[in-house]
Amino acid sequence: MVVSIGPVALTDGTILGDLAPVTTVPTVSDNLFSEGVISTEVVGISFVPTTGAEDEPEGELIFGDVEGSSKYTGQITYTPKETDYWGITQSISYNGIEIMASAVGVVDTGTTLNYMPTDAFNAYINSTGGIFDEATGLYEITEEQYDALDDLVFTIGGTDFPLTANAQIWPRTLNANIGGEEGKIYLAAVATDPVEDLNFINGYVFLERYFSVFDNTNSRVGFAATAYTNATTN
Ligand SMILES: *[C@@H]1O[C@H](CO)[C@@H](O)[C@H](O)[C@H]1NC(C)=O
Ligand SMILES: *[C@@H]1O[C@H](CO)[C@@H](O)[C@H](O)[C@H]1NC(C)=O
Secondary structure, eight states, X not given: OOOOOSOXXXXXXXXXXXXXXXXXXXXXXXXXXXXTSOSSOEEEEEOOOOOOOTTOOOOEEEESOOTTOTTOEEEEEEEEOOSTTTEEEEEEEETTEEEEEEEEEEEOTTOOSEEEEHHHHHHHHHHHTOEEETXXXXXXXXXXXXHTOOOXXXXXXXXXXXXXXXXXXXXXXXXXXXXXXXXXXXXXXXXXXXXXXXXXEEOHHHHTTEEEEEETTTTEEEEEEXXXXXXXXX
């Protein structure tokens, strides 16, 4: 059985054996809510950029009210939850040009990279000058191209969530983990064939830079800046 904080519908079919007619599993936050431990069914997720160092800061999961947490700065921007997954609407811009018009996709704590629709990804890669690298399956850029990177901006609920140049690249200390070479720079994004309601996936690469809030009670997803939004850890 998978212990999950995602939507209950996704647990359908995960129960084996003779427990029928039970087909879905309440999530940890469902149980905390039904047992009265938390008064709103909300999970706040603080991921921090990882470098593999032993003493690096740790992330945090917050069950219940996230207001006032020190894990984010400024305001939380909320946007409606659009699908059974943690689906949201966003647009994406690079270099001041909208490369993905407003579309529905998902935020996923179980996905490492950022997935963009093929057209948007091609426009982005083209602007960066990245070259496909067989060993990692990612696009490699030079030091000069890295220095010239513009913000990659995700616009959600009317608020811009920029990924800085450093936030757009794979952590260089972890290059060997993906078959990369020491000192090289790889863009931490890949293309996906867009389908209805799944035009993009915002994975760790995004979630390490923005605090995220999964609010089942109000059927909404929230994001806020953190101390790591602009950090140069990669
Ligand atoms: C990349 O840029 C070139 C030159 O501006 C253009 O001809 C080409 O269509 C672009 N390719 C993509 C995939 O956007
Ligand atoms: C990140 O840097 C930009 C540009 O300097 C600045 O406008 C923004 O407020 C910073 N964000 C955070 C969360 O520090």
